[in-house]
Amino acid sequence: MSQTEFFTEPATILRMPSWLGNHEDRELPLAPGDYKVTPGERWTVTSLKDGSTVYSGIGPVEVLRDARVDGKHCHD
Numbered sequence: 001m002s003q004t005e006f007f008t009e010p011a012t013i014l015r016m017p018s019w020l021g022n023h024e025d026r027e028l029p030l031a032p033g034d035y036k037v038t039p040g041e042r043w044t045v046t047s048l049k050d051g052s053t054v055y056s057g058i059g060p061v062e063v064l065r066d067a068r069v070d071g072k073h074c075h076d
Helices: none
Strands: 012-017 023-028 035-038 043-047 053-057 062-065
Touching (some): 012 053
Antiparallel strands (some): 012 062, 035 043, 043 053
8 A cells, every 4th residue: 555545635734833932733634735824913824725714823833744744754
């Protein structure tokens, strides 16, 4: 069984700040290009597929392709 059978959609990570200076990652179901990040007093991340807000809060935030899918490991 190949990796493409396991990962039908690109793995996407929403990277958010946390109170202790480290970041917090949350998996998202769509490809990175399917999200819009809007900076401001409250940062928002919106799904371009259905218009839903997946994050609203402190920033900065990033929508990233999960490097682990490419055979690499994320190091914090």
